[in-house]
Amino acid sequence: MSGGKLSPKFLTASVLVSITYLVRPGAPPVVAASLVSSLQVAAVAPSQESERQREARLVEGAKKEGKLMFWTGGTAKDWQYVFSKFRQKYMFLTTDYWRATDADLYQKITTEARAGQYNVDVSGADVEYLQQLKNAGLMKKYNWPNTAGWSPQYKDREGYWIAHHVLCLVPAYNTNLVSAAEAPKSWDDLLDPKWNKAISMDKDGGDWVLMLWSAWGKEKTVKYLKQLARNNLVFGEGAGARTQMLAAGAVKIDVRLNLHQILEYQKKNAPLDWVRTDPILSRPGPLFIAQHAPHPNAAALFGDWFSSLEGQQTYYEASGKLVPDPKVKSHLSEALKGLKISVLPAELTVRGNEAGAIWRDIFWK
Known part of the structure; x- marks a missing residue:
């Protein structure tokens, strides 16, 4: 018995004990045997359902529902591509989606609930x-x-969510302004005084504090950030805009950019490279099935398909982001081969206000 689940053998044993109370004294053996047999089937059947049987059951229910309602904060074109592939396989379903910021998604879900x-x-x-x-x-x-x-x-240990992508965040630099020889090679290299006023960063770094905290612990993180602050960082907004500024040579280094975007810029021969830090910081992009889903079979069908190799490959093709399935081979997964990735755990985000305060106290006072 593990993970809080009862094994079929345990269930069967429990059923046999219960038979003593369910079958009246003196009942014919066939009655008890029949009851035991029926209860054994009920206990074991779910674990014996094949992948094909499971899909058939979900398809039958989803056909009656006819629709999947999906809410997301992701890029519209990415999900349009994903839904088009999903509907090719399950043509009887329509997919309606509402796109908003993560804060608005949370607000809408909780307000409606x-x-x-x-x-x-x-x-x-x-x-x-x-x-x-x-x-x-x-x-x-x-x-x-x-x-x-x-x-x-990349997934909740109790099954409440999975990551639909993993956002890897790295320091990057302009290769026209920083030679390979002098480029930073580690986190500590970013503390060198020669980078004074040469490093940019998002003005709101609370989540970055949490990622460092997850990798190093709070004490080391605070010490590091105080040292980094001596280099008088230049602050901007949005990773996309800051990547453009770095490529244009407005700054020499940015300490927190999206790796998949850096790789895309490199394909276009932009003068950018990135630092192979130990560890690589990252955060998951979670996806979950609603407890009170109005179309539960369609929801499960999508969840199963999206987490399959086909679904994972589809999302990578659409977004270019790292996906959790290790069987999906990509330019991004190859770039990260051999590197340690530290993923921000959901449990640590309860310290978000504290992390935000640390950031403001160090960089904005």
């Missing part, structure tokens, strides 16, 4: 909202049958 309204089947969520959604009973505990080979960092 308080009013007793449940309109979403599958939703994205920022990692900082997961604990609150889970505590509110708005996330379905699901077995995600295709994720057995995934790293535990």
Whole structure:
């Protein structure tokens, strides 16, 4: 017995003990035998359901529902491509989706729930909202049958969510302004005084503090940030805009950019390279099935398909981001080969306010 689940053998043994109380004294043996047989089938049948049987059951239910409601904070074109591939396989389903910021998604889900309204089947969520959604009973505990080979960092250990992508964040530099010889090679290299006023960063670095905290612990993180602050960072907004500024030569280095975007710029011969830090910081992009999904079979069907190799490959093709399935080979996974990746755990995000305060106290006072 493990993970809080009862094995078929344990269930059968429990059933046999219960028979003493269910079958009247003196009943014919065939009665007891029949009852035991029926209860054994009920206990064992779920574990014996094949992948094909499972899909057939979900398809039958989803056909009656006819729709999948999906809410996301991701890029519209990425999900349009994903849904087009999903509908090619399950043409009987229509997919409606609502796109908003992660904060608005959380607000809409929780506000509607308080009013007793449940309109979403599958939703994205920022990692900082997961604990609150889970505590509110708005996330379905699901077995995600295709994720057995995934790293535990990329899924909730109780099954409440999976990562639909992993956002890797790295320091990067302009190769026209920084030679390979003098380029930083580690986190400590960024502390060199020669980078004074040469490093840019997002003005809101609370989540970055949490990622460092997850990798190093709070004490080392605070010490490092105080040393980094001596280099008088230049602050901007948005990783996309700062990547453009770095490529244009407005600054020499940026300490927190999206790796998949750097690789895309490199394909276009932009003068950018990135630092292979130990570890590489990252955060998951969670996806969950709603506890009160109005179309539960369609939701499960999408969850199973999306977490399959086909679904994972589709999302990588659409977004270019790192996906959790190690069987998906990509330019990004090759670039990260041999490097340690530290993933921000959802449990640590409850310290988000404290992390934000640390950032402001060090860099904005």
